[in-house]
Amino acid sequence: MFESLIELFDEYHLIAAFAVIGLTMYLSNWLSVRFTNGKFHGSAIAILLGLLLAYIGGVVTGGENGLADLTLFSGLGLMGGGMLRDLAIIATAYGVRFSEIRKAGVHGVVALFAGVIVSFLAGGIIAVGFGYTDPVDITTVGAGTVTYIVGPVTGSTLGASSEIIALSIAAGLVKSILVMIVTPMTSRIIGLDNPRSAMIFGGLIGTTSGVAAGLAATDARLVPYGAMTATFYTGLGILLAPTALFLMVRAIA
Amino acid sequence: MAIYGVALLAGCMMFGLIIGDLLGQVLGIEANLGGVGIAMLLLIFVTNVIHQWGKLPDSTSSGITFWNAMYIPIVVAMAASQNVxxxxxxxxxxxxxxxxxxxxxxxxxxxxxxxxxxxxxxxxxxxxxxxxxxxxxxxx
Incomplete structure (x- = not known):
């Protein structure tokens, strides 16, 4: 009986995921209204719940896809995977005014470069602080701090060890997950309440999943602006980290 | 029909991804450079043009707004499948x-x-x- 139930969930995984996420959203919105008077967004609670469940899923299964590694919830991987996420992000652009994007355009580009370089330096400095001296190691950890995709791409280009690459992925994951949690809490302090600052935020932070979830938990109307710049971030990181930034590290170290 | 909206959205996405992929190849990096952002700009541009013609029926735009509305649930599913x-x-x-x-x-x-x-x-x-x-x- 129980086994055939799991089999059914596995077979109809995407549909099951819709139902599970719908329930999570309902519960989160209820918690938001009931305990925080709506001050803490329902979506922020749902994202936190999701991360918590992902942690449990990861610890239980030892897999890489959080809760989606449990057969019962395998559809979450498809629903929250890159394909549907990008489709939904693009759909948020519907109804956006082009003039808003043009207004912040230059600042968005500045933010992109500043964001990649600052994240890279943050990772590099911490690596040096922990006693790493090889420019390849320092660069790889720095690149991983840019995003968890830039890290492994840079590391394998430069020939870093798999331990360092794993470390760089972890640094990127910490950044991404922290952005999801911290953004709604700090949005007021950093003035994240208009399309312009959202575009700059997207450029500075860059990690697509972090920006996507962070803005969703703050104000869903800002999502297209932040996502617009963030989408160039990983590419720029892959462009800069193994080349210009590596040469810079090698010159200093 | 809703499928027109979904197809428009999907078309913009694929076009943007192709351009992003080509950009990546030109610059010699193993990544899609801004494909999603290009697709977003394309969607804004195309729907504006269609609006100016006055021909974007509600049923068509519902194909786009549905995925827009699914954004947060999808992000929650994404959070739940992160390697925390x-x-x-x-x-x-x-x-x-x-x-x-x-x-x-x-x-x-x-x-x-x-x-x-x-x-x-x-x-x-x-x-x-x-x-x-x-x-x-x-x-x-």
Whole structure:
């Protein structure tokens, strides 16, 4: 009986995921209204719940896809995977005014470069602080701090060890997950309440999943602006980290 | 029909991804450079043009707005399938690197946003840019 139930969930995984996420959203919105008077967004609670469940899923299964590694919830991987996420992000652009994007355009580009370089330096400095001296190691950890995709791409280009690459992925994951949690809490302090600052935020932070979830938990109307710049971030990181930034590290170290 | 909207959205996405892929290849990097962003700009542009012709029926746009509305649930599913356990098992180096990057990144937002540019767009009211920015975020 129980086994055939799991089999059914596995077979109809995407549909099951819709139902599970719908329930999570309902519960989160209820918690938001009931305990925080709506001050803490329902979506922020749902994202936190999701991360918590992902942690449990990861610890239980030892897999890489959080809760989606449990057969019962395998559809979450498809629903929250890159394909549907990008489709939904693009759909948020519907109804956006082009003039808003043009207004912040230059600042968005500045933010992109500043964001990649600052994240890279943050990772590099911490690596040096922990006693790493090889420019390849320092660069790889720095690149991983840019995003968890830039890290492994840079590391394998430069020939870093798999331990360092794993470390760089972890640094990127910490950044991404922290952005999801911290953004709604700090949005007021950093003035994240208009399309312009959202575009700059997207450029500075860059990690697509972090920006996507962070803005969703703050104000869903800002999502297209932040996502617009963030989408160039990983590419720029892959462009800069193994080349210009590596040469810079090698010159200093 | 709703499928027209979905197809338009999907078409923009594929076109953007192709351009992003080509950009990546031209620059010699193993990544899609801004494909999603290009697709977003394309969707804004194409739907604006169609609007000007006055031919975007509600049923068509419902194919786009549905996926727009599914955004947050999809992000929740994404959060639930993140490798959170690995993030916490990376040790102090990756933890501190991630924390420092987020702190510096967030702190730079008001620095780069700075003072809003003087208004140049004659379509907007001659109010300050701050006022028009907040008006923009309130829209929708």
């Amino acid at each position: 356990a690995a993030a916490f098992s990376g040790g102090l180096v990756s933890l501190l690197a991630g924390v420092l990057a987020v702190v510096l990144g967030l702190a730079l937002v008001p620095v780069i946003a700075g003072k809003p540019e003087p208004e140049q767009d004659c379509q907007d009211e001659p109010a300050t840019a701050v006022a028009s920015n907040t008006a923009g975020s309130r829209r929708g």
